[in-house]
Amino acid sequence: MTHDHDLVLRPTAAQTEAALNPPPGRNGGDLVVETLAGLGATTVFGLPGQHALGMFDALRRSDLRYIGLRVENNAGFAADAYGRVTGEAAPLLLSTGPGALTSLAALQEARAASAPVLAISSQIPTAGLGGGRHGYLHELPDQAASFRGVVKSVHTVRTQSQIPSAIAEAWTSALTVPHGPVWVEIPQDVLLAETPVPVVTGGDTFPEELPPRPELTAVAADLLTRAERPAIIAGGGVVRADASKKLRQLAERLQAPVVTTFGGKGAFPWTHPLSLQSWLEDRHTTDFLEDADVLLVVGSGLGELSSNYHTFTPRGRVIQIEADLGKLESNHPALGIHADARLALQALLETVEERSDPTAPARVRDVLDKVRERIASQELTLEQDVLAAVRRALPSDAPSFWDMTILAYWAWSAFDAKAPNTMHSAQGAGGLGYGFPAALGAAAADPTRPVLAVSGDGGALYSIAELATARQYDLNVTWLIVDDGGYGILREYMTDAFGEPTATELTRPDYVALAESFGVPGVRTSPQTLEADLAKALAAPGPSVVVLPAVLRMFAPTHLG
Numbered sequence: 001m002t003h004d005h006d007l008v009l010r011p012t013a014a015q016t017e018a019a020l021n022p023p024p025g026r027n028g029g030d031l032v033v034e035t036l037a038g039l040g041a042t043t044v045f046g047l048p049g050q051h052a053l054g055m056f057d058a059l060r061r062s063d064l065r066y067i068g069l070r071v072e073n074n075a076g077f078a079a080d081a082y083g084r085v086t087g088e089a090a091p092l093l094l095s096t097g098p099g100a101l102t103s104l105a106a107l108q109e110a111r112a113a114s115a116p117v118l119a120i121s122s123q124i125p126t127a128g129l130g131g132g133r134h135g136y137l138h139e140l141p142d143q144a145a146s147f148r149g150v151v152k153s154v155h156t157v158r159t160q161s162q163i164p165s166a167i168a169e170a171w172t173s174a175l176t177v178p179h180g181p182v183w184v185e186i187p188q189d190v191l192l193a194e195t196p197v198p199v200v201t202g203g204d205t206f207p208e209e210l211p212p213r214p215e216l217t218a219v220a221a222d223l224l225t226r227a228e229r230p231a232i233i234a235g236g237g238v239v240r241a242d243a244s245k246k247l248r249q250l251a252e253r254l255q256a257p258v259v260t261t262f263g264g265k266g267a268f269p270w271t272h273p274l275s276l277q278s279w280l281e282d283r284h285t286t287d288f289l290e291d292a293d294v295l296l297v298v299g300s301g302l303g304e305l306s307s308n309y310h311t312f313t314p315r316g317r318v319i320q321i322e323a324d325l326g327k328l329e330s331n332h333p334a335l336g337i338h339a340d341a342r343l344a345l346q347a348l349l350e351t352v353e354e355r356s357d358p359t360a361p362a363r364v365r366d367v368l369d370k371v372r373e374r375i376a377s378q379e380l381t382l383e384q385d386v387l388a389a390v391r392r393a394l395p396s397d398a399p400s401f402w403d404m405t406i407l408a409y410w411a412w413s414a415f416d417a418k419a420p421n422t423m424h425s426a427q428g429a430g431g432l433g434y435g436f437p438a439a440l441g442a443a444a445a446d447p448t449r450p451v452l453a454v455s456g457d458g459g460a461l462y463s464i465a466e467l468a469t470a471r472q473y474d475l476n477v478t479w480l481i482v483d484d485g486g487y488g489i490l491r492e493y494m495t496d497a498f499g500e501p502t503a504t505e506l507t508r509p510d511y512v513a514l515a516e517s518f519g520v521p522g523v524r525t526s527p528q529t530l531e532a533d534l535a536k537a538l539a540a541p542g543p544s545v546v547v548l549p550a551v552l553r554m555f556a557p558t559h560l561g
Contacts, residue, residue, distance in 0.1 A: 022199045028191040029058030031163040031200060032120060037062060038164075038203025039171050041091050041118075043444055045079045047072050049095020051122035051138060054191030056093065064091075067444050067473055069437060070465035072099050076106025076117065077426075077434050077463075078441030080181075083116040084424055085399060085445050087242070089174040094121040096188070097138025100146070105431045107150050110181040112428025113263065114240050114324075116174040117181035119151070120167070126158060126187040143185060152180040160190055164200050175207040177340045178323040179240060210323055212339035212347050220296070220319045220335055221351035227294035229316075230256040230355075231276075235306065236263030236428075237299015237323055243342035244268065244420040247298065250349055255357035256296070257364045259285060261306040262427050264299065266417035273361035277368065279413050281308055283558035284370040288363070292316050297334070299341040301327030305412075305427060309559040321345075375414075375555055383410055383552050386527055390454070390480070391416060393534035398450050399424065399442050403435030405456030406488045406552045413555075433462025436479050440466060443475040450476050450538040457483040457508050467518040470543035478537040478544045481511050484551045492554060515545035522547065 032055050036044065043065045048056040059066050069075040072094055079090035094100050100121045110117045123129065123143060124136040131141050140146065144154045153173040155166045163186065170182040224230055238247050238260075244267050251258050251274050258268040259276035268275055279285045286308045289295060293316040300306050301322060310331070318334035321344040328336040337344055375384070387410050394400060396418040402408035402425040417423035424442075426434035439453035455463075460481045470477055482488075486505040494501040515522035522545040525533040530548055537544040 020198070026195050027054050027058065028160045028163060028186065028193055028195055029054035029056070030061060031160055031195060031197055032167065032186070032191070033058045033062040033064055034200035035164045035167045035203060036091050037064060038200050039168060039205060040088065040203065043067060043082065044091040044093055045069065045075045045082070045441065046093030047075050047095070047099060049099045049122065051124065051188040052093060052095040052099075052191070054188070055120070055122070067440070067469070069440070069469050071463070072102035073106045073433065074437035074463050074466050076103040076110065076119070077437040078444070079117045080106060080110040080113070080115040081401060081424065081438035081441035082445045083110070083179070084113065085421060085442050087116070089116040089118045089171050090441070092117055092119045094119060095138070096122045096124060096143065097140055099138075100143060104146070104150060105429070107147070107181045109426050109429040109431060109434060111150055111152065113236060114179045115181065116179040118167070118170055118174050118184070119181060120184045120186065122191060123156075123185045123187040125189045129158070129187065144183065147183040150181070151183045153182045155182070155184045157184065157186040157190060160193065160195050160197050163190075168203065168205050172205040172207050175205075177210050177241070178237070209343065210338070210340040212321070212337050212344040214347070216335065216337045217344065217347040218351060220337065221348055223294050223317055223319060223335070224254055224256070224296060224348070225353040225355060227254075227355075229292050230254050230294045230296065231289055231292035232256050232258040233261065233289065233295065233297045233300055233302070233306070234258055234264045234267040235261040235298065235300025237321070237341040238264055238267040239299075239420050241299065241340050241342035242420075243345050246342060246345040246349060248272070250345055250352065253349070253352060253354050255355055255360045257288070257360055259289065261300050262412040262425065265412070265415070265423040266420040270416040270418070274364060276364055279368075279371045280306055281413055281557060281559070282371050282374070283308070284367050284374070286312050286558070288367050290315055294319065297321065298345065299323070302331045307331065311559045378555055380553060380555055382527060382550070383407075384414070386530060386548070386550065386552065387411060387414055389527070389531040390452070390534065393531045393538060394452050395450065395538070397422065398452060398538065400452040400454065401425070401435045401439040401442065403453075403455040403459035404430060404432050405454065405459055405482060406554055407454055407456075407482050409489065409554060410552075411454075432459045435459065436463045436477070437466050439477045439479070440470055440475050443477050444473070447476060450478060452538065453477055453479045455479065455481050456488055457481060457485065457511070458487040458506060460511070461506075461508070464514065467515060467520050467543070467545075471519045474542050476541060476543070478534065478546060480534060481545065481547045482552065483508065483511060483547055483549045488552065489554065511545060511547045520545055524549070
C-alpha cells in the first residue's frame with residue numbers, strides 16, 4: 001500500500017533550473033529563508049544582530065515579509081500570537097547570546113500555551129563551539145542549554161548542508177501536537193559563507209497525528225454514556241485543535257455542562273444552556289465539578305488556575321484527554337488518553353450514546369446565579385462596567401490580547417470571547433508585557449480585523465517601544481492601557497498579606513503624549529466614555545492608544561476561605 005507521504009516529489013523544470021544554475025551571491029542565510037519559504041512561511045519576526053546579519057541580508061533577496069520589533073522578547077510574543085491565530089509555525093529570527101536570551105520569557109509562554117514558534121538564532125563561529133572559552137562577542141559556554149528546558153526541541157547546525165533539514169525537522173516538531181516553540185542555532189560563519197548548496201525548492205513536512213488508543217475511548221464512551229451527572233472541562237487544547245464544534249456536539253449529546261479554562265476561552269458558546277462559562281476561581285463552580293460522577297477534561301492539565309489553586313478534588317471518575325504526555329494525570333488520577341483533542345472527541349462522538357437530562361440547564365443556571373450573587377455582594381460595579389464596555393466596543397470576531405493585569409484577570413472569568421481562538425493572554429507562563437506585542441503579531445497575521453491589546457501601566461512599560469513597530473508597519477492594533485500608577489494586583493496581594501505594599505508604585509509617563517510622540521493617536525478616557533472611545537479607535541485604521549486612569553479591584557478569591 002502506498003501512502004501520500006511515501007511518494008517521491010518530482011522537481012518541476014523551474015526547480016531543476018534553479019538548482020542547476022543558482023543565482024550568484026547566495027550564502028547560508030539564503031538557505032534559511034529559502035527553506036522557510038519552501039515550508040510555507042510568509043512572515044517572519046525578529047531583531048537583527050551582528051552574528052545573524054547573514055540571515056537578515058538574505059531576507060531582502062526573498063519574498064518573506066519581515067516584521068521587526070524593538071526587543072527580542074516582544075518579537076517572541078508577536079510570533080507566539082501569529083502562531084496561535086494562524087496555526088502555522090511562526091519564524092523568529094534572533095542573534096546570539098544576549099539577543100537570544102532576551103527571548104526566553106516569550107518562548108516559555110509559547111511552550112505553556114502550545115504556540116508554534118520556530119526560533120532561529122545565530123551562534124558564535126564554528127571554531128568556538130564545544131564549550132571552550134574563546135572570547136567571542138556574545139559567547140555562551142553552551143547556548144543551546146539555555147533553551148533546552150524551555151522549548152520542545154533544539155537543533156544545532158554546523159554546516160550549510162544541514163540547514164534545510166534541520167529547519168524542516170524543527171518546523172515539524174513545532175507543528176506536532178502539542179504545538180510549541182523550537183530552537184535552531186546556526187554559527188555566524190555558516191550563515192555568511194557563500195554556499196554551493198542548490199536553491200532549496202522542496203519543503204513538505206508531515207507533522208505526526210496523535211490519535212487516541214481505541215480501547216481507552218471505548219471505556220471513556222461507556223463511562224460517559226452511563227453517567228448520571230457528567231460534566232466537561234474544556235482547556236486550551238480544544239482551541240489549538242480547532243475542536244470546538246466537536247466539543248459542542250458531544251456536550252449536547254451527553255447533556256453535560258461545560259466550563260472552559262482561561263486558556264480555553266471561546267471553546268464553548270458562552271450563552272449556551274449547558275455553559276458554566278469560565279468561573280473556575282469560584283467555589284460554586286468547583287463544588288459543581290467535584291459533584292460530577294464522570295468528569296471529562298479535554299486539553300487541560302488541571303493546573304493551578306484551572307483547579308481553583310489546587311483546591312479542586314473530584315469525587316467521581318476523571319477522563320483526561322491531553323496531547324502533552326507530561327500533563328496526563330499529573331494532578332489527578334484519571335483514565336488518561338494521550339491524544340489530540342479533535343481526534344479524541346471525534347472518537348467519542350462515534351461511540352457514546354445519547355443521554356437525556358432535562359435538569360442539566362437548570363443546574364447550570366443555579367451555579368451561575370450563585371456566582372453572580374457572590375460577585376454582586378462585593379460592590380465591584382466599576383470593574384464589571386469597564387469589562388462590559390470593552391465587550392460592547394470590540395467587534396465579535398476581533399481578537400484580543402490581554403496582559404497580566406487586573407482587568408485581564410476579570411476577563412478570564414467574566415469575558416465572553418464570542419468565538420474560539422479570539423481571546424488570548426499570557427496566563428500560561430504569567431509574564432508581563434505580552435498584550436501589545438502579541439496583538440501586533442495577530443494584526444500582521446490578519447490585517448482585515450482590528451485587534452485589541454489590554455495592559456496595565458506596569459505591563460505597558462515592558463513593551464512601550466513597540467509603538468514604533470506599530471507605526472512603522474501601520475498595524476491595526478488598539479492598545480487599552482489601564483493606568484493605576486503601579487503593579488495593581490501586587491499592590492493588592494501585598495496589602496492583604498503584609499498590611500501595606502512595597503515596590504509596587506510607579507512613576508509613569510503621560511501615555512497619550514508618549515503615543516503621539518510616536519505618531520500614534522492617543523486619547524484619555526473615563527469609565528463613562530470608554531465604550532465610545534474604544535469603539536472609535538478600533539474602527540480607525542492603524543494603531544491607536546486609549547488610556548483609562550482607574551484603580552480596579554479583584555473579586556474576592558474562594559480558594560483562601
